[in-house]
Amino acid sequence: MLSCWAARSTVLCTPRRFLKIHSTEFIWECDRYTKIRLCYNLNRSLNAQNKLNKILRDLYGKSIFRELYQSSVPMQIKPAERTTVNIFDRQAKVLQRERAARASDVAVYDYLKEEVGYRLADRIFDIKRKFRLAVDLGCGRGYVAKHIDSEYVEELVVCDMSPTWLEQVSCPQxxxxxxEVVDEECLPFEPASLDLVTSSLSMHWVNDLPGAFRQINSCLKNDGVFMGAVFGGDTLYELRSSLQLAELERHGGIAPHISPFTEIRDIGSLLTRAGFTMLTVDTDEIVVSYPSMFDLMWDLKGMGESNAAYNRKLHLRRDTAVAAAAIYKQLYGKEQDGKCSIPATFQIIYMLGWKPDASQPKPLPRGSGEMSLKDLYRLDEVISKTNKISSDDQRAQLKKKK
Structure with a gap:
């Protein structure tokens, strides 16, 4: 029986092929305690793999090596599974929301989410329909739910990852x-069971946003509606640029202190891929003034909107923070009534999508238009002619009556 006594090899590798094998030594002992030493020196060449195969064939010809080779179990390599790259630390986000919800002055930091929740709820009233079952994902403290009326919704399910926030939700009687405590990345609702799904300033923390949209589409009934609001890519661009300039000057590099946000140009394609139709996507900007950069960061913490990216830097040096605050004030600061303030821009992307249904209006066939876009410059002339024709017809009808 063969037992391996020693083996040594030096291999230089590239992603494409083995370039050089300096030396490969196989030293083993047989039953007769006869030591056989084989040493192969292979030069660097493109056919190095062929030479190595020849060595293995020669070794296979020896009865001792054949027994060892046949008794070995071939390695089975499993194909790589398709995975989603996690950008955000969801567990850290839960802890941030719980910390914000348990603060004694939690209502002080609701000004931004209250405004966006009101604007999103106002869009529900534009749909002349009564929804039997609606779901508010990432409801927070009920920023959308408190504005929903029984005239539009019969039953409402408010969902959030923070149990403390759920206890504080205020809804109309x-x-x-x-x-329900629900993670936006894993919805527990049955397929085709919901009439309306809303989400206000919560889904920008979802790792798999296309997958979340597909789940929402699956849970909606035919002709169901999804309304959402997320932070856009231009959110807090002043804070981001100030921190980057301060770190670049002191450390020679930058760290992601501001979480990445979705661009408005991507929302439409993501909703289309998820199966929604008759899309409406628009953007709005809310500019809030703060006394300093540190007041802004403190309010973000109170909102539960601190950075939760996996590759986030866990600390910020004092001198870097002071320098960033000075840069922020110098580049974007405004002075009014003898007081200096800094603006913080929040870009809000509103989205609306319908689940397809046969009863929905369909676009007209191609070529059915009665007016060309080339004639837009003649629009006033066409309108005046139309008004003149209608007035002439009215006069003719009056003459006939007389």
Whole structure:
């Protein structure tokens, strides 16, 4: 029986091929305690792999090596599974929301989410329909739910990852409300069971946004509606640029202190891929003034909107923070009534999508238009002629009556 006594090899590798094998030594002992030493020196060449195969064939010809080779189990390599790259630390985000919800002055930091929640709820009232079952994903403290009326929604399910925030949700008494702790990345609802899904300033922390949109589409009934609001890519660009300039000057590099946000040009394609139709995507900007950069960062912490990226830097040096605050004030600061303030821009992307249904209006066939876009410059002339024709017809009808 063969037992391996020693083996040594030096191999230089590239992603394409083995370039050189300096030396390969196989030293083993047989039953007769006869030591056989084989040493092969292979020069650097493109056919190095062929030479190595020849060595293995020669060794296979020896009965001792054949027994060892046949008794070995071939390695089985499993194909790589398709995975989603996680950008955000969801567990850290839960802890941030819980910390914000348990603060004694939690209501002080609701000004931004209250405004966006009101604007999103106002869009529900534009749809002349009563929804039997609606879900508010990432409801927070009920920024959308508090504006929903029984005239539009019969039953509402408010969902959030933070149990403390769910306990603080305030809803109108006329609507039947149910509270559930739900992760936006894994929805527990049955397919085709919901009439309306809303989400206000929560889904920008989802790792698999296309997958979340597909789940929402699956949970909606035919002709169901999804309305959402997320932070856009231009959110907090003043804070991001100030921190980058300060770190670049002191450390020679930058760290991601501001989480990445979705661009408005990507939202439409993501909703289309998820199966939504009749899309409406628009953007709005809310500019809030703060006394200093540190007040802005403190309010973000109170909102539960601190950075939660996996590759985030866990600390910020004092001198870097002071320098960033000075840069922020110098580049974007404004002075009014003898007081200096800094603006913080929040870009809000609103989205609306419908689940396809046969009853929905369809676009007209190609070529059915009665007016060309080339004639837009003649629009006033066409309107005046149309008004003149209609007035002439009215006069003719009056003459006939007389």
């Amino acid at each position: 006329s609507v039947k409300v149910k509270r």
